[in-house]
Amino acid sequence: MNIKELAASLHPLERKVLPHLQKKGTLAALAKASSLQEVEAMRALQWLEGKGCVTITTEEEEGVAISKKGQQAHKLGLPEEHVIKALKQHKELTVSAIPHHLPPYDRGATGAVIGVLKKLGLPFITTKEGAPAFKWVDAVAIKEPPAKQGLAEASKREWWLPITPATKSAAEDILRRKGYGERQKRKLKRYALTKLGVALTEQRDTKTYEEKLTHAMLKDGTWQQKTFRPYNVEINVPRIHRGRKHFVNEAIESIKRIWLDMGFTEMTGTDVQTAFWDLDALYVPQDHPAREMQDTFYLEKPARGSIPAALYKKVKRVHENGGDTGSTGWRYRFSKEESTRNLLRTHTTVLSAQTLYAISQGKAAMPGKYFSVAKVYRNEALDWKHLFEFYQVEGIVVAEGLTFQHLKGYLRAFFSKMGFSDVRIRPGHFPYTEPSAEVDVWDAKRKQWVELGGSGIFRPEVTKTLIGKEVPVLAWGLGMERIIKEYYKLEDIRDLYRNDLEQLKTIKAWL
Structure with missing residues (x-):
């Protein structure tokens, strides 16, 4: 089968993923790029693998699964960001006032926020009324918490942050925060294009192919003006082990x-x-x-x-x-x-x-x-x-x-x-x-x-x-x-x- 015949025989799901195939990539990224569910993208990859266009591998990946609380932190901002904003506005903020400025998803973060403010080097003072408070100083450099960048990255990956040398600091910061995420191991599906696959991605077949010959087409004769997708009955497909009786039975x-x-x-x-x-x-x-x-x-x-x-x-x-x-x-x-x-x-x-x-x-x-x-x-x-x-x-x-x-x-x-x-x-x-x-x-x-x-x-x-x-x-x-x-x-x-x-x-x- 030449490359044109191969392109003509592609299933609609294969056609959807074809423009988004990279030389190497992950199933999750491909599904997102092609607007398909992962199960649909996986089916397309398996068919392409059967045609010799891609190879599929499975790896175990360790990462952080972001919880609903962590997702809220990404959308609304981290607790310390809310408090720093209030401190910058009011110039002074008593410790007793901190809970009033915390986001609704994490009202219990007062102790953690106090630790962050002290670590930033913001002056810890006593007000005229004798209450302990933090004072804003413009000269203090406010660094972005590693968790913020990690949550942003996870939001692009269906709330999953793989732990790599580049994300290790962010992952550790997220895991330190109570209820923001959980360390897990997942199976990661990867694919890689073969030479045939690269050639196929360069092939542009813009024809519209019919998948089925219907009763209506036969009745009104419109089948004669349509192009039907050719089927290759000799192609390798994934083996499915169906339920069956014992062969002796x-x-x-x-x-x-x-x-x-x-x-x-x-x-x-x-x-x-x-x-x-x-x-x-x-x-x-x-x-x-x-x-x-x-x-x-x-x-x-x-x-x-x-x-x-x-x-x-x-x-x-x-x-x-x-x-x-x-x-x-x-x-x-x-x-x-x-x-x-x-x-x-x-x-x-x-x-x-x-x-x-x-x-x-x-x-x-x-x-x-x-x-x-x-x-x-x-x-x-x-x-x-x-x-x-x-x-x-x-x-x-x-x-x-x-x-x-x-x-x-x-x-x-x-x-x-x-x-x-x-x-x-x-x-x-x-x-x-x-x-x-x-x-x-x-x-x-x-x-x-x-x-x-x-x-x-x-x-x-x-x-x-x-x-x-x-x-x-x-x-x-x-x-x-x-x-x-x-x-x-x-x-x-x-x-x-x-x-x-x-x-x-x-x-x-x-x-």
Whole structure:
């Protein structure tokens, strides 16, 4: 962009400050010279900085903030000036008369004024009546108090006097006077023109530019005679850190929206479940390694929970001998004590089991599509690819006539909406599904497949027991953190929950 194009693209605020820009200056001085509020002048400087025309720096400046009393002293005169004027007029002034000549904003300055008069060398006498008094002598040189000059300077700076070697005496004089000012530190914004900025200030563009194309212009055709300010969409602007949700929560909302848009209903439930719902109802044998303490968090208090009696009997039969499912079961003695143990749910498939049972009770619909995005807990060692508390994306579809091809279709549709174009579904094994499949997506950066979850069709031991009849149920459980880690390009899964402020400000939004 050449200098003429740059001049034409300036915002009205930039145009206002442009004639008043010095090679170096302060924000306060620029705002005053351009008749703008400081916030407007600052905005103009920031835009000019984005265009490479100025540099902005911030310094800490110590100075005196002048009070209302000090401002009155500047406007009406210092107390000693009032008294000296009266003394010069009357030639003599008793000490008792001094308060009558003090300005209204500082009636209590008698002692200070007496000290000033003595310091000036004015004779201190006793009148014929025996009253102490001061006598005027023309030969006495009356020097201007340093505070007077300091207040005058501060009045030009929005009642702020910076403390410098040149103003130190005035500042000290003001601070000595009770209630005239307060020592403070302030942030001082300074700017300096760059070579481009100097060239821009020498450019005189007198054209009038329109900021907006209005409906009225389009209607009456006047837009054809107007010149519109060009916009540079590539220019650097100050970064604004807006308030936002945690990026993991943004992802959760987006994932939920995908399933809702596909016609699914959300499943919800408690984090604390019994082993009966979490494992037994899903046909996981009670001697399965997943039930060990090193894999599952069991509660100490309350250690036990309640379970539905009628369903317990059916689940018990299925585990011991297959019940009426045609299976032989796991052929072991089923333990109610194990079933009633409370634990933190190890997977959200527990919600699927409870939903299938709700269908049998007339509390959920069949055919139906259900999903959940909820926390699960595993007693695992924390490392770059494992968490002990994480989110699982769960889904089931219940309807007559469903096949494995339908399952693949739902999974591919979901991952396509998540931005994964290359999905692999390969054989797997889970206790409660048959057939079972692992779901992988292709990581183009690492040139490898990444496992994201498991899927399958629930076994009759699950569906017939929970629903009351054998109906195809497509099911999947996917690790959400592994899915979104790829989107955010994070190498370590723990980085999702570091709560690093800079990361929270700068990480891209979920789109």
